[in-house]
Amino acid sequence: MVRLERVGITGRGLVVALPYLWLLLFFVVPFIIVLKISFSDVALAIPPYKPLLEWVGKNSLAIKVNFDNYAFLFTDSLYLHAFANSLKVAFLSTLACLLIGYPMAYGIARAKPSVRNVLLLLVILPFWTSLLLRVYAWIGLLKANGVINNILMSLGVIHEPLTMLYTPFAMYVGIVYSYLPFLILPLYANLEKMDWQLLEAAEDLGCRPWQAFYKITLPLSRNGILAGSMLVFIPAVGEFVIPALLGGPNALMIGRVLWDEFFANRAWPVASAVAILLLILLVPFMMWYQSVQARESAGAR
Amino acid sequence: MNYRSSFFILSCIALGFAFLYVPILSMVVFSFNASKLVTVWDAANSPTLKWYYSLLNNEEILDAAWISLKVAVINASGSVILGTLAGFGLARFRQFRGRFTLNAMTTAPLVMPEVITGLSLLLLFVALEQLIGWPAGRGITTMTIAHMTFSMAYVTVIINSRLSSFDTALEEAAMDLGARPVKVFFVITLPIIFPAILSGWLLAFTLSWDDLVISSFTSGPGSSTLPMVVFSKVRLGVSPEINVLATLTLTVVTAMIVGVSLWMARRARLDQAAA
């Protein structure tokens, strides 16, 4: 690789400076502001929070760090339930995505190259179609006079429509449905690089297909599984749209809580505190994802 | 390699794709249903195009679509520039101050829940407005900035990955023949990685076009995007015009994907044979 130091430190610096500064200003600084606001009081003003720093008298500056918002979150069981429920929903959805998505990714990776491309295209297509519209599709399928109920009733399987919409069940279906491509694609990328001759060697040595899968394929695809799972789990914890459209009022997800606090209650400081806690909760998973990605690309090189 | 897959795998694939596509296809089918109830098929009057006419005359939706289009185009173009710079830096410069930070900042948005990014950006804009008077109120500008921030992360990943598998000997050969590094980038590297840049543009466009949460946080009065309008309609239940919108979207996306992949396949053959 050419030593680009020859371009001079200014040349290289300029290239990365623009995106770096942009992200610093529009990605990192906002988090600091969220942190700051999570410590302030609600106010009937625009914007609806009291400033953090206040001049008291002529020469002194008072910083008011108000822990009330956090205390409120920890004492009100609603929020704790919301966090716990979000984690549970995200975890179970990830599991479901794995159960459905792994065989699909596996099958695509083992298909003939021409078929493989078509199948990949079919997986990518929903990904490019609006999430909102795809979730909307399930409203039409799951509601009382929706497609599924109509078919089941006309077949005589049931006599009264099943309540599927506005239940946790609908929310799970929605999340698994929307995030499935996010699991399949990185998993496929990992499986595609596998040396299939390892399986043939194993079978040659007397290993049964299922054993070979369990002992060879599964461990080797570990990075793909982790990457795909993180791509489902982490955003699912904070998911808003799907609980809002498919889950009922009992579908308590932290993303929805944040939205409601912000838009419905105009409680910006509380919403900020929720955001900070959610962030803290997810950072370990994000760092895990980063390390899996680093390992995968190091292995590839 | 043995391409036969077991019956189990084949049925999983079939069922999996059925799961993915039945909802989409049902939306398409019911877009032609005359009944306002959408899912109750009105055999007497269907199939019909009446909802198509209705949608295309719906001012609210058309205005929102126009705003979405503007934001998406500016976002895609800006993200491609930022993402290419970042991707190039990460792929080509082995060491520089802030490399770890830049890497973290360009991968975090990929997994961050949108409510967090949306909230944080809105608070930033409010604080900035208080501090320096810009941006004055929320609207298309703030939305575009917000979109660009998360879109560029995706573009960075795409460009970084493409440049990592790029034969650097091509760049070295160009320099060896007398071209300075900046010239090499524009005359050699850019044309060759163009498909990746195009993918990045399309991805950024789509992410912006479909975005709901971040747009809701960072938009202002009179700058509702298409997803925001759809969301407010859909919260109340089904609506036949939304089915039409879904069908139209699906058609455009399919045409685009098929077209682009055919074009990329042709170019990939060229690249493979040469590099």
Next chain:
Amino acid sequence: MTTSAGGVVKAQPWNDPSARPYVEVERISKTFGDFKAVNDVSLKIYKGEIFCLLGASGCGKTTLLRMLGGFEAPTAGKILIDGEDMTNVPPYERPVNMMFQSYALFPHMNVEQNVAFGLKQDRLPKNEIKDRVATMLDLVKMSDFTKRKPHQLSGGQRQRVALARSLVKRPKLLLLDEPLGALDKKLREHTQFELISLQDKLGVTFIVVTHDQEEAMTLASRIGVMNHGEIVQAGTPSEIYEFPSSKFVADFVGSVNIFEGKLIEDEPDYVRIGSTELGGTIYVSHGISAPPEAVVWAAVRPEKIFMSTAPPQAAADNVVRGTVQDIAYLGDLSIYLVRLPTGKVVRVTRPNTSRHAEAIGWDQQVYLSWDATSPVVVTR
């Protein structure tokens, strides 16, 4: 056919103390972290030479080449080209061009555009560019392919375009990184001679990196054998082959039989070495410089060993008995592996000059002998 390699060899500027080197590498080192890729290398290369850097993978030859091209900055030392210090000059400002191992043809440009690229960077007038490109393509016999793109060419054709592209700027120095590695055997041989002829015509100084010693021997006016980042010996192909300076060089270039032994007699005009490995004594008709009782190695090339079923006349040195263990028939010659009573296996090659020559078969008892001028004694 006169070759520049031949022409330069006849003149032998490296033996002329008043000749000015065209490329001077002065104590060049390159370290990556704690790994020393190139260790204190000094070289003098003369105008019109084809100088080959020969070594196994990882010996540092490619790193050295890249430093000559400007793609790596030396950690220490200087590089002078035609008298000018080029150590830190970037590649786009050096009068040096490189032919890459993968050819690195720009896939989005056709043959003509590829070759013209370097000239365009110099902002030459359009007509001149067109002429020079046409002349060059004609020289490499690719004039019919000007509008083709690289992916439409065969490996050999791409190589010729890469060569044309790197020579069209008439560089002072052309660096070639494993130029013939990707070609099959027949094409390789053909291209070797074409390369020499081209170089002769244009008078460009070549520095070639290769791991293939046959290639080095064919192309080079001089070879620099590299190992672990250092030049272990530099000289003409015959010097390297006939007078290797160490066991490593003797073994690396061609095949060789090495017998370890101790000096029994050490005179100015001859030495006698006693070798338990051989099970006999070796008489070498020239003196060597080594401390008394030193351990030395005598290297004898396989083609210089005579093999016969009858014992040679009254000889005490340079003869040994053995049994034929293996024979490889290669058409033009045969390789015999002969096992000595000491256990050592000696490699002997014999040209199959006559169909009815004395046939030597497996398990046959033979006598091996060689001339007193054949062994080369190395002290390391």
